[in-house]
Amino acid sequence: MPNGIGDSLLKHLFPGRCLCCDLPSQRSLDLCVSCERCFRPLHQQCLLCAEPMIISGICGHCQQQPPAFSRVVAPFIYGHPLAQLITGLKHGRNLSAGRVLAHLLAEHLETRLSARPDCIVPMPLHRRRLLTRGFNQAREIARGVAAKTAIPLVDGMARRVVHTPMQQNLNRHHRASNLRNGFSASPRVAGLHIAVVDDVVTTTSTARAISATLAKAGAEKVEIWCVARTALEN
Numbered sequence: 001m002p003n004g005i006g007d008s009l010l011k012h013l014f015p016g017r018c019l020c021c022d023l024p025s026q027r028s029l030d031l032c033v034s035c036e037r038c039f040r041p042l043h044q045q046c047l048l049c050a051e052p053m054i055i056s057g058i059c060g061h062c063q064q065q066p067p068a069f070s071r072v073v074a075p076f077i078y079g080h081p082l083a084q085l086i087t088g089l090k091h092g093r094n095l096s097a098g099r100v101l102a103h104l105l106a107e108h109l110e111t112r113l114s115a116r117p118d119c120i121v122p123m124p125l126h127r128r129r130l131l132t133r134g135f136n137q138a139r140e141i142a143r144g145v146a147a148k149t150a151i152p153l154v155d156g157m158a159r160r161v162v163h164t165p166m167q168q169n170l171n172r173h174h175r176a177s178n179l180r181n182g183f184s185a186s187p188r189v190a191g192l193h194i195a196v197v198d199d200v201v202t203t204t205s206t207a208r209a210i211s212a213t214l215a216k217a218g219a220e221k222v223e224i225w226c227v228a229r230t231a232l233e234n
Contacts, residue, residue, distance in 0.1 A: 067204065072224040074229035082227070099140075115193065119151065122143075123210065124210075126161075158214060160182060191218060193222075199228070
């Protein structure tokens with residue numbers, strides 16, 4: 001069945017309901033066009049870490065401390081109403097929100113993949129947090145992105161070996177201290193181009209830590225793919 005006919009049939013049989021405004025979305029996606037238009041696209045940014053900037057270039061932090069990742073790819077600036085979807089997945093276990101976020105990220109990547117990674121790796125959670133939360137929100141997004149891009153999702157390439165406090169209320173310095181030696185990598189990463197998928201990048205401390213670990217283990221190239229990027233904290 002042609003995709004256009006299939007999509008129309010899906011919309012007719014299974015109309016979506018927007019997770020932001022709770023109105024019918026008029027499409028199979030649980031996000032209406034009106035609410036999607038309220039998301040803030042990320043245009044001018046740091047060419048490495050995607051920090052929102054007035055003019056695109058390399059931010060001061062990346063100039064002083066170049067990251068091990070080659071770039072951060074993020075379609076949006078973190079804020080309302082996109083934050084509803086992210087927190088709904090992360091803290092409300094709303095897997096429908098994960099499917100919407102995966103769709104948004106995959107759609108953004110369609111025109112930005114100059115070289116396809118060998119594999120997608122979800123940002124790992126420490127086993128204690130995984131047991132508490134019950135699932136890894138980054139893996140839910142990564143699974144949808146992998147399906148839409150046909151890039152294999154591979155588990156076990158990286159592990160979080162240090163259990164750290166919740167990072168949301170910490171500044172960049174304290175986040176970096178928390179994550180020192182926080183990851184380990186499999187020898188299988190050697191020579192690979194890897195895309196690490198996460199929901200939000202805030203201070204880049206987590207992204208820097210995992211990419212440094214992967215690079216040290218021999219990964220040829222590491223990118224960070226996320227749905228949203230916040231302003232860099234001091």
